[in-house]
Amino acid sequence: MSAQVPSIPSNGSVNGNVLLEAKGVTKRFGGLVAVNNVDFTITQGQIASVIGPNGAGKTTFFNMITGIYTPTEGTLTFNGSSIAGLKPNQITAAGIGRTFQNIRLFANMTALENVLVGMHTRLKAGLAPILLQTPAVVHEEVRARERALQLLDYVGLGRRIAPAAARNLSYGDQRRLEVARALATEPKLLLLDEPTAGMNPLETAGMTTFIRRLRDELGLTILLIEHDMLVVMGISDRVSVLDHGTKIAEGTPREVQSSPQVIEAYLGQGGAEEKLAQMKERSHARTA
Numbered sequence: 001m002s003a004q005v006p007s008i009p010s011n012g013s014v015n016g017n018v019l020l021e022a023k024g025v026t027k028r029f030g031g032l033v034a035v036n037n038v039d040f041t042i043t044q045g046q047i048a049s050v051i052g053p054n055g056a057g058k059t060t061f062f063n064m065i066t067g068i069y070t071p072t073e074g075t076l077t078f079n080g081s082s083i084a085g086l087k088p089n090q091i092t093a094a095g096i097g098r099t100f101q102n103i104r105l106f107a108n109m110t111a112l113e114n115v116l117v118g119m120h121t122r123l124k125a126g127l128a129p130i131l132l133q134t135p136a137v138v139h140e141e142v143r144a145r146e147r148a149l150q151l152l153d154y155v156g157l158g159r160r161i162a163p164a165a166a167r168n169l170s171y172g173d174q175r176r177l178e179v180a181r182a183l184a185t186e187p188k189l190l191l192l193d194e195p196t197a198g199m200n201p202l203e204t205a206g207m208t209t210f211i212r213r214l215r216d217e218l219g220l221t222i223l224l225i226e227h228d229m230l231v232v233m234g235i236s237d238r239v240s241v242l243d244h245g246t247k248i249a250e251g252t253p254r255e256v257q258s259s260p261q262v263i264e265a266y267l268g269q270g271g272a273e274e275k276l277a278q279m280k281e282r283s284h285a286r287t288a
C-alpha cells in the first residue's frame with residue numbers, strides 16, 4: 001500500500017514509559033466476578049495481547065479501560081492520569097481508541113461518514129460556527145474529509161469505498177473501517193477486540209501485518225484481544241492470560257506457551273500437549 005501515512009501527533013512520551021497501568025482492577029456483575037484483581041501494564045510502543053477462554057473477562061477488561069464500565073475496585077492510570085470512572089468520550093479524548101468484538105459501525109452511513117464520526121472528538125469547531133458554516137468551519141471540514149480519505153487508503157480500503165454504505169462492505173472490510181474510525185480519534189493507545197474474528201486466513205495474515213505497521217509507522221501502542229494463536233504469537237511483545245477473570249500468566253509469547261497453567265486453562269485438558277506442539281510449530285514456522 002503506497003497510501004500517505006496520516007500524521008498522528010506524538011504524545012511526547014519516550015519509548016519504554018508506562019502508558020497504561022491497571023492495579024487491582026475488579027468488575028463484579030452481581031455475584032459474578034468477571035475481572036478479578038488484575039494488575040496490568042503496557043509501555044509506550046508495545047504490542048500486547050490478552051488471551052483466555054470464552055468468558056474469561058477480556059472484553060470486560062477493555063470495557064473498563066474505555067469507560068463503558070466503571071471498575072468495582074482498582075485503579076486505571078493512562079499517561080499519568082486516572083481514567084477510572086471517566087465517560088467513554090472523555091477516554092477517547094484522552095487518547096484511547098478501540099474497535100469492538102461485535103462490529104459497531106453506523107450501518108446506514110457511508111464509510112467516509114463513519115470515519116468522520118471518529119474524527120468528531122478532534123474537530124475544534126463548536127456548534128454555533130458549524131451551524132453558521134463560517135469559513136474556518138468550512139476549511140476544517142475540507143481538511144477532515146481529506147484526512148478521512150487518507151485513513152481509508154491507509155487501512156487498505158481505498159478512498160473509492162468512501163460513498164459505500166458500511167453495511168454493504170464485507171466483514172473483513174468492516175473490521176478495517178472500524179480501525180479507520182478508531183485511528184480518526186488520534187489515539188495513543190489502540191485497543192482491538194478480536195480484530196481477526198470472522199476473517200479468512202488471508203485476511204487474518206493481512207490484518208496481522210497491518211497491526212504491526214500501526215505500531216511501527218504510527219508509533220501506536222496496541223493492546224489486542226485475540227483467539228488466533230498464530231496472530232498472538234506472531235506479533236505480541238507480551239501476552240497476558242485471563243481465566244475466570246483472574247490473570248494466570250504473563251510474559252513473552254514463548255514463556256506463556258510453556259506455562260502449564262495456560263495449557264490447561266486455555267487449551268483444555270484433552271490433547272493439550274498435542275495442541276501446544278502444533279502451536280509452537282506454527283509460531284516457529286512464522287518467525288523462521
Ligand SMILES: Nc1ncnc2c1ncn2[C@@H]1O[C@H](COP(=O)(O)OP(=O)(O)OP(=O)(O)O)[C@@H](O)[C@H]1O
Pocket residue numbers: 029032034052053054055056057058059060061101
Ligand atoms: N454487562 C454484563 N452483565 C452481566 N454479566 C456480564 C456482562 N458483561 C459480561 N458479563 C459476564 O462476564 C464474564 C466475562 O465476559 P467477557 O465478555 O468479558 O468475556 P471474554 O473473555 O471477552 O469472552 P469471549 O472470548 O467470549 O469474548 C462472562 O461470564 C459474561 O457473561
Ligand SMILES: [Mg+2]
Pocket residue numbers: 058059060101
Ligand atoms: Mg470478548
